[in-house]
Amino acid sequence: MSLPFDLAIVGGGPAGVALLVAARTHAPGWRIAWCRGSDAAFLPAYGGNSEVHRLNVPVERMGLDAEAPVDFLDWLRCLHPARGVQPGQFVPRRWFGEYLAACAEGQADVEHRQPAVALHREGGLWRLAMADGEALPARRVALCLGLPGTVPPPSAPAHWIADAWAWWRSLPERGLPLGTDERVLLVGSGLTAVDMVLGLRQRGFRGRIEAVSIEGAWPEAHADTSPLDPETREWLETRLDEVADARGLVRLLRVACARQPWRAVIDALRAGSNRLWAGLPLPERRRLLRHAFGQWNRHRHRMASDVLAALRNDRSLSVERGRVHVDAAGQVWKRQRGVDTPVTAALIIDCRGPGFRQALAGDALLARLVREGMLEANALGTGVRTPADPGLAVLGAALFGECIETTAVPELRQQALAAVRGWREGERLPSR
Ligand SMILES: Cc1cc2nc3c(=O)[nH]c(=O)nc-3n(C[C@H](O)[C@H](O)[C@H](O)COP(=O)(O)OP(=O)(O)OC[C@H]3O[C@@H](n4cnc5c(N)ncnc54)[C@H](O)[C@@H]3O)c2cc1C
Numbered sequence: 001m002s003l004p005f006d007l008a009i010v011g012g013g014p015a016g017v018a019l020l021v022a023a024r025t026h027a028p029g030w031r032i033a034w035c036r037g038s039d040a041a042f043l044p045a046y047g048g049n050s051e052v053h054r055l056n057v058p059v060e061r062m063g064l065d066a067e068a069p070v071d072f073l074d075w076l077r078c079l080h081p082a083r084g085v086q087p088g089q090f091v092p093r094r095w096f097g098e099y100l101a102a103c104a105e106g107q108a109d110v111e112h113r114q115p116a117v118a119l120h121r122e123g124g125l126w127r128l129a130m131a132d133g134e135a136l137p138a139r140r141v142a143l144c145l146g147l148p149g150t151v152p153p154p155s156a157p158a159h160w161i162a163d164a165w166a167w168w169r170s171l172p173e174r175g176l177p178l179g180t181d182e183r184v185l186l187v188g189s190g191l192t193a194v195d196m197v198l199g200l201r202q203r204g205f206r207g208r209i210e211a212v213s214i215e216g217a218w219p220e221a222h223a224d225t226s227p228l229d230p231e232t233r234e235w236l237e238t239r240l241d242e243v244a245d246a247r248g249l250v251r252l253l254r255v256a257c258a259r260q261p262w263r264a265v266i267d268a269l270r271a272g273s274n275r276l277w278a279g280l281p282l283p284e285r286r287r288l289l290r291h292a293f294g295q296w297n298r299h300r301h302r303m304a305s306d307v308l309a310a311l312r313n314d315r316s317l318s319v320e321r322g323r324v325h326v327d328a329a330g331q332v333w334k335r336q337r338g339v340d341t342p343v344t345a346a347l348i349i350d351c352r353g354p355g356f357r358q359a360l361a362g363d364a365l366l367a368r369l370v371r372e373g374m375l376e377a378n379a380l381g382t383g384v385r386t387p388a389d390p391g392l393a394v395l396g397a398a399l400f401g402e403c404i405e406t407t408a409v410p411e412l413r414q415q416a417l418a419a420v421r422g423w424r425e426g427e428r429l430p431s432r
Pocket of ligand 1: 010011012013014015016035036042043044045054055056057093114115116117144145146147191192195365395396397407408409410412
C-alpha cells in the first residue's frame with residue numbers, strides 16, 4: 001500500500017484552489033493529492049473566452065486567500081499592469097480564470113490525480129477510488145465538488161438547451177445557429193440569463209430575446225453605498241436576533257430598507273446570514289427558500305451597473321414574470337396569471353441556475369456518498385450536512401441548505417481557511 005497523503009482535495013474549481021492555497025500556507029509540509037481530473041479550465045464560471053462575461057463581485061474581493069483577499073487585484077496589477085485595473089471594477093471572469101490557473105500552477109509539489117469515483121473509511125484512513133482504478137489513501141479529504149447542474153424537464157424538445165454554458169462553449173468562434181429575425185427564450189432572469197444576453201448580442205444576434213422567470217426582473221446592480229452606521233447596524237442585529245420566522249424576517253428587512261439604502265442593509269447581513277439562517281426553524285427555512293430565495297438572490301448577487309443599463313437599453317429584450325413548463329408531447333408553454341401560451345422560440349435556453357433541489361439525485365459523487373451513508377443529507381435535501389468526522393471537509397455548494405451563503409469566492413476562501421485551521425488545531429489537541 002502506498003503511503004497516505006496528508007490531504008486529498010477532490011475538485012478543481014475555486015474552492016479546491018483556495019484549499020490548496022490555505023494548506024500550503026498553514027501546513028507547508030503536507031503531502032497533498034489533488035483529484036481534479038482533466039477539467040483544468042475552471043468551467044463553467046471562469047473558463048469563457050469572452051470579455052463581456054464579467055465578475056459580479058468587485059475585483060478587490062475575489063482573492064482566494066482569506067488572509068489576503070485583495071490578492072487577485074494585486075496579481076492583476078503585478079502581472080497585467082496594462083489592464084489598468086482599479087478597485088471597485090467588475091473585471092472579465094476570464095481574467096479570474098487566469099488567476100486561478102496561476103494559483104494552481106504555483107503549487108508545483110502537489111500530486112495530480114484523476115477524478116474520484118468513491119470514498120471509504122478504512123483502518124483510520126480515507127481511501128479514495130479514482131477514475132483510473134487507483135486507490136488513494138489519505139488522512140484528510142476535502143470535497144470541493146461545485147454546483148449541481150439543473151435537470152431538464154423529461155420531455156424537453158431538441159431546441160431546449162439544458163446546459164447554457166456547455167452550449168455556449170460548443171459554438172464556433174464566430175456566428176450563431178440562429179437567424180437574425182428569430183426569437184430566443186431564456187428560462188430564468190438571473191446572472192446566467194444575463195450572460196447569455198450579453199454573449200448573444202456580442203455575437204451579433206439582433207433578434208428578440210425574451211426572459212421569463214418567477215421574479216420577472218433582472219438582478220439589481222451594484223452602486224456606491226456607504227455601510228450602515230454602527231448605531232443602525234446594532235439596531236438591525238438586535239432585531240435580527242429576535243426574528244423567529246420567515247414572515248418576521250421579511251417584515252424586518254422591509255422596515256430596514258425603507259429607512260436605509262437597501263444595498264447597505266443586504267450587505268450588512270452577509271457576515272451573519274449563515275448564523276441567522278441556521279437559527280430559523282426548518283419550516284421557516286423551507287418557506288424562505290420557496291417564497292423569498294429568488295428575490296434574495298436578485299438583491300444579493302448584483303451585477304455591474306453598466307451591464308444593467310445595457311439590458312435596459314436593449315429594445316429587443318424583455319423580461320416577464322411567469323413560469324415555463326413542458327408538456328408530455330414536448331410543447332413548451334409560458335404560464336402567466338394562470339394562462340398558458342405556447343412558446344415559439346427557435347432556441348430555449350435553460351438559465352434556472354444550480355439545481356439544488358436535485359443536488360442529491362443522480363450519479364454524481366456527492367449523491368452516491370449520501371446513498372452509501374458516508375455523508376448525511378441536510379434537512380432541506382438541497383445538499384449535505386457538515387460531516388461529523390473531522391477528517392472529512394465539504395466546501396461550497398454541497399453545503400447549500402445548511403448554509404445560505406456558500407457558493408461565492410468570499411465564502412469559499414473562508415471555508416478553506418477554516419478547514420485547514422481546524423485540522424491544524426486538531427493536531428495540537430492531546431490525544432485521548
Ligand atoms: C456563470 C457563473 C458566474 C459566476 N460568477 C461569480 C462571480 O463573479 N463571483 C463569485 O464569487 N462567484 C461566482 N459564481 C459562483 C461560482 O459558483 C463560484 O465562484 C465557484 O465557481 C464555485 O467554486 P467551486 O470550486 O465550489 O465549484 P466549481 O467551480 O463548480 O468547481 C468544482 C470542480 O469540481 C470538479 N469535480 C466534481 N466532481 C468531481 C470528482 N468526483 N472528482 C474530481 N473533481 C470533481 C468539477 O469538475 C469542477 O471542476 C459564478 C458561477 C457561475 C456558474
